[in-house]
Amino acid sequence: MIAELGVGVIGVGTIGRQHAENVAWRIPGARLVAVADARPETASEVAERLAVPRWYDSADELTADPNVQAVVIASSPSAHREGIEAAARGGKDILCEKPVAASLADADAAIAAAEDAGVRLQIGFMRRYDAAYAAAKRHIEAGAIGTPVLMKATHRNPSLPPSFGPSGAGPYIDAAIHDYDNARWLLGDEVTEVHAVSTAVSEPSRTDDLALSTLRFDRGGLATVEVYLTCGYGYDVRTEVAGTEGTVFIGSVPETGCIVATASGVNAPAVSHWLGRFGDAYLLQVKDWVRRMRGDEAPAVSGADGRAALEIAVAAKRSADENRSVRLPLAD
Ligand code: ISE
Secondary structure, eight states, X not given: OOSSXXXXXXXXXXXXXXXXXXXXXXXXXXXXXXXXXXXXXXXXXXXXXXXXXXXXXXXXXXXXXXXXXXXXXXXXXXXXXXXXHHHHHHTOEEEEESSSSSSHHHHHHHHHHHHHHTOOEEEEOGGGGSHHHHHHHHHHHTTTTSSEXXXXXXXXXXXXXXXXXXXXXXXXXXXXXXXXXXXXXXXXXOEEEEEEEEEOSSOTTOSOSEEEEEEEETTSOEEEEEEXXXXXXXXXXXXEEEETTEEEEEOOSBSSSOOEEETTEEEOOBOOSHHHHHXXXXXXXXXXXXXHHHTTOOOSSOHHHHHHHHHHHHHHXXXXXXXXXXXXXXXX
């Protein structure tokens, strides 16, 4: 087992900074040895704040650094393939944020590069590490709800996240992809058909700030996934899984168990950002990945899992764009 894993973080925007801080301050057995960002001023600022000895402005340079043994990739999705390929060339194990790549072709190339180089690739579906989602999975596996047959997911953001600019990936590939991964994981089955519809309710610049998708599973189960990007009141992620003998409920609207009731009403503030809702899950995810990479364990969430969720998201976008059901696996 490696005593202290030298970790480099590629892409230090919102989530990359969080990963970098977690590695630098909160994970025994890991040391943050370098950061990289396409914006040199961002890379140098984060390096200085976290007292990291080296910073770079490219994935290639960071992955060539002999002090780096494993990398976290949190650059923009269009740069994930390049980051994974660079890490593969440098022989570094990888934790890559979702989506694994911006397209299925890029995902296939990236996964093949990692496999050919013999480096381990884990995908950042951090919800699997959230206490409530992990408990639900345990109950389902223990048979508490019989056979899971239906998943119902709610995924709302208070306002359009910055990653949803005009060239952003959109509600299916950027947001619902978490729910698609949950659906495969919690129902333990593969999707065979997707039907999606989207509309704009509050963002004139987009056509899809409200997006619904319906998934059909191989063994007959169903799932519905709702993404509402501009709900206004907070970051609200909840999931239900119904089975033949019961239901598990995951998540709630209020941020804490504290509800203030006065003559003017009942107030239970919602979470404002996903880092608030899933901060612990992000930390546990990197801790577990570091533990696996220090030894010779396989990644907890594979490149194939990342590709499967991306394929559902691509199918959902196609379904909404073309107003038809789309069958999986996709031929192109
Ligand atoms: C963002 O990219 C994330 O990954 C968050 O987890 C998600 O909930 C949010 O909707 C996305 O924009």
